[in-house]
Amino acid sequence: MQKVSVALLINGDRTQLEIAPWTTLLDALRDRLHLTGTKKGCDHGQCGACTVLLNGRPINACLTLAVMHDGAEITTVEGLARDGVLHPVQQAFIDHDAFQCGYCTSGQICSAVALLREGRARTRDEIRETMSGNICRCGAYPNIVTAIEEAMKAT
Amino acid sequence: MNSFQYSRAQDIADAVRQSAADSSARFIAGGTNLVDLMKYDVERPTRLIDISHLPLRAVEETSNGGLRIGALVLNSDLAWHPQVKDRYPLLSSAILAGASTQLRNMASTGGNLLQRTRCLYFYDVATPCNKRKPGSGCSAIGGVNRINAILGTSEACIATHPSDMCVALAALDATVHVTGPHGVRTIPMADFHRLPGDTPERDTNLESGEIVTAVELPAHGFRTNYTYLKIRDRLSYAFALVSVAAALEIDNGAIRQARLALGGVAHKPWRDPEAEAVLAGQPVEQDTFARAAKVILRDAKGYGHNDFKIDLAQRTIIRALNQAAQGTPQSQSDKRIA
Structure with a gap:
């Protein structure tokens, strides 16, 4: 069985893995590196629960x-807080009750962090469109949009 | 997912060589469609040739005033590229109408061209599908075919091509640059994708071992009078039931030149010179738009669940031509249709 050597910079830590080529980034994060904050929802790129930042931009890890x-910089939800202080988006999600079950939340937060950094979305419509790759089965959308708006004001 | 061998292409020549040496190998770039199809057991390549590191990420002006887009330019980078936003806003708009932020950050320009149909039966390996398994039959004909084609279909296949980007590229008369075992060649968008005929397993006219290296846009970008109007079951993150790329050149209230391309209705982006000829030289009027819509749908055929697309397409065309003529293109974030 072929194994390939890959060097990844995950949440600031350099990691070397020997992995089978059919391992998705999502499975490598969860099963090999035990970073289980990133969730497996549909596993087909339809729900966004697995969203992580690849060189700063949100992608579907599944x-x-x-x-x-090899050589890429990956940020998962575990890498957003600094010195025990939550990222402003994480804090805004708590302050505005932007979730119910929480399964989609790490993906939502990763997408929202990138949305703020890119600075293109301003209105609620634009936030909704930019975030449309993250499905919330509990329907917490109004509070998610509000949390992002508030985090936008704070940053 | 089945096991496979993985190799990285060192350069374009190496990619072509590796592909020519193994007919069941596949190139992988963004992987958003291929990895999904491998999970569903629809695609079972013995080898993946990783081309994602090849130097095909440039967007450059051509000597004749056009724009050459490297095959590995990400969909999001292309949509937000200043030159594309300014000179080819139809292309930018169509890309932003498709998929999600995450997928656009992964998908490449070349991969977007080569994405496969979303026909339910193509994905369902328990059912016959001539595209997936030639000769096995078409389950969509007589089956659940709400999303399927109404134009250019055959008895073998009624699948649609799902891309939004390609509909804009077709309207803009883009060309596709490819490199293969026999050298380089250029394919007009109109000839890049195929109708299903009796070989629906072939989506494009690419030959074995050929790789897409770039997409080229001609100088004329129709930046003033254009729209991409996409009708779908959800307001975002859904494939088109019908989409329309419309681009007009208007002079003194008359249409000098018209481009009209449809998505979601055929095995390829659908253009029709006869429909565009109906518009050319005519005043900007509802009747003209309605006539063009009727002409482009004249050979449309419904298969039951998708009968509604024939009317929907005509209405969408008229609405899109109005948006283009008025210079009020459809917003891809405010979903109200003007």
Whole structure:
């Protein structure tokens, strides 16, 4: 069985993995590196629960192979807080009750962090459109949009 | 997912060589469609040739005033590229109408061209599908075919091509640059994708071992009078039931030149010179738009669940031509249709 060597910079930590080429980035994060904050929802790129930041931009970790990201910088929800202080988006999600079951939340937060950094979305419509790759089965959307708006004001 | 061998292409020549040496190998770039199809057991490549690191990420002006887009330019980078936003806003708008932020951050320009149909039966390996397994039959004909084609279909296949980007590229008369075992060639968008005929397993006219290296736009970008109007079951993150790329050149209230391309209705982006000829030289009027819509749908055929697309397409065309003529293109974030 072929194994490929991959170096990844995950949440600031350099990690070397020997993995089978069919391992998705999502499975590598969860099963090999035990970073289980990133969730497996549909596993087909339809729900956004697996959203992580690849070189700062949100992607679906379930639809990409870990071997293709040698040298890449990956940020998961575990890498957003600094010195025990939550990222402003994380704090805004708590302050505005922007979730119910929480399963989609880490993906929502990763997408929202990138949305703020890119600075293109301003209105609620634009936030909704930019976030449409993150499905919330509990329907917490109004509070998610409000949390993002508030985090936008704070940053 | 089945096991496979993985290799990285060192350069374009190496990619072509590796592909020519193994007919069941597949190139992988963004992987958003291929990895999904491998999970569903629809695609079972023995080898993946990783082309994602090849130097095909540039967007450059051509000597004739057009724009050359490297095959690995990400959909999001293309949509937000200043030159594309300014000179080819139809393309930018169509890309932003498709998929999600995450997928656009992964999907490449070349991969978007090569994405496969979303026909339910193509994905369902328990059912016959001529595209997936030639000769096995078409389950969509007589089956659940709400999302399927109404134009250019065959008895073998009524699948649609799902891309939004390609509909804009077709309207803009883009060309596709490819490199293969026999050298380089250029394919007009109109000839890049195929109608299903009796070989629906072939989506495009790419030959074995050929790789897409770039997409080129001609100088004329129709930046003033254009729209991409996409009708779907959800307001975002859904494939088109019908989409319309409309681009007009208007002079003194008359249409000098018209481009009209439809998505969601055929095995390829659908253009029709006869419909565009109906518009050319005519005043900007509802009757003209309605006539063009009727002409482009003249050979449309419904298969039961998708009968509604024939009327929907005509109405969407008229609405899109109005948006283009008035210079009020459809917003892809405010979903109200003007």
